[in-house]
Amino acid sequence: MKRNHTPRNHTPRTSTPRTRTRRTLAAAVLAVATAVGLSACMPPGYYGASGTVDNGDQKSMHVVVFNGWDEDTAASYLWKHVLEQKGYDVQLTNSDVAPAYTGLASGDYDVVFDTWLPNTHKEYMDTYGKDLTDLGAWNEQASLELAVPEYSDVDSIDELKAHASEFGNKIIGIEPAAGETKVVSDQVIPQYGLDGMDFITSSTPAMLADLKASIAKKEDVVVTLWRPHWAYDAFPIKDLKDPKGALGKNEEIHTIAKKDFEQDFPQASKWMEDFSMDSDTLYSLENALVNSGAKASEYPAITEKWASEHQDFVDSLTSGK
Template sequence: MTKHPMHRSLRLAGLALVAGAGLSAATAQAQDKGTVHLAYVEWSDAVASTNVMRAVLEQAGYEVELTSLSAAAMWQSVATGDADAMTTAWLPTTHEDYYKRLKDQIVDLGPNLDGTRLGLVVPAYSEMETIGDINEHAEAIDGKITGIDPGAGLMSLTEEVVEAYDLDVDLQSGSGATMTASLQNAVGNEEEIVVTGWTPHWKFARWDLKYLEDPKNVYGGAEQIHTMVRQGLEEDMPEAYAILDAFEWTPEQMGQVQLLNQQEDSDPYENAKQWVEEHPDVVQEWLPEE
């Protein structure tokens, strides 16, 4: 199979640098192996898993570049080969539309995490118990559900929830950061708030929260987070492909990285490297046998 032109030019540039500048053997090895391009969305789970994969792939001798995109652009970048992989495909429900449209252009390596959940989240002290209770408390929540970025599958599902339950509130888009900031402010003042939520997410470790019951099951059951790679990656970079294929961890392990990322002035990449160093047995399961 013809190698991706981006990677071919990167490898040639790397070889020229090695020959001309006398770089270290370790750097030369990394450039010989090439650069792995990972696409992700600025969601806490995606930031955690993508940076952990970056640290592991670099440990294996690859250079790694990360690109932050919207959810739709992330899927498209892997389908077109502009990115090599992503580790944050939520299936079968959240990213169902993207998967149906692009499944013939990408390679699904299967789940890297089990035990996810989507829904509407409120503080544990809230009087609301089910999604149907929202209309009775519309004034207390300023007539809105606080959401995340408009391209997220969770937002599309929540639009369906608003219609299915005939909710007299608006779904407000924003980002994961603005959602958690609003949640923090509301909890600090013991006010009512409804936010779009998912597990795994660090907010459940930070605050006492609960999901509103979804008797109509619009959000569906538990999901999995899959790793997707571009076509041809297995032939171009078999070792990187094998590492991405073997990548699998638990919500608890992801939560450890997510919490590190919430520390003031913390660096997600440095936190990922720290986690990788502290969990050699887990990481060894992802690496090909010598």
């Protein structure tokens, strides 16, 4: 910034009205030129009210993304692309499930796109629900599953116990804090008498790597999985029947926001309330991002390319209310 200062031993010269007029006019011209130059470099909506975009929403949005939940990665990068085209600044932060809900309840995060209801994330909604806003379901085709390769002779969970040795006496799970992990450990294993099998939990990428390696060797493996997930397009796998209903009924994937989200983002909240994405469309974006071998730093460019190939769908996300 240029500072106005008077040199030492300098006697100020009195400005005449004409001099002041010239200076005022020059300053005005400079201000206009600067504004025009800056506006060419700024995203749409930048010149709304301070800290807002043109529709009145807060400009900055902080999205939390569950580690290892690929549908969450896809939905979050999709909305980051859509909102940034509208002039928002969108930050994505990866987190495990438990601290993500703590951060939403405290207002450190604004929104998450991957809450499974009524079962998987029930515990978190029971704990933090009074400090959260449910913007509704965007996918109603969700379900928790135990999956095996298509060539496996086992077709139902109630057959696993008798064939446990064929699976190395192991069930390969995902993150220890995941809702599905709790459902499998608290419901599936005791109801089907699978206590003799080791329930291995680590991470979703580790589970998928184990699944891929086992299929490459034509070995039996049983993993905790869920629909929608790109693995169903990528691998020859099948879901085990669940005659006891231990995994719960089909679920919905909800967008959950902090308590005052609708006050800070009245327009975006309406868009997200109307958000809907079927599983085939979701698989397509998941495959492009997560199953492509790309680095996370490449995800924005991949999402932009995917969006250009699905422009009608992308435009529909903000064409309603």
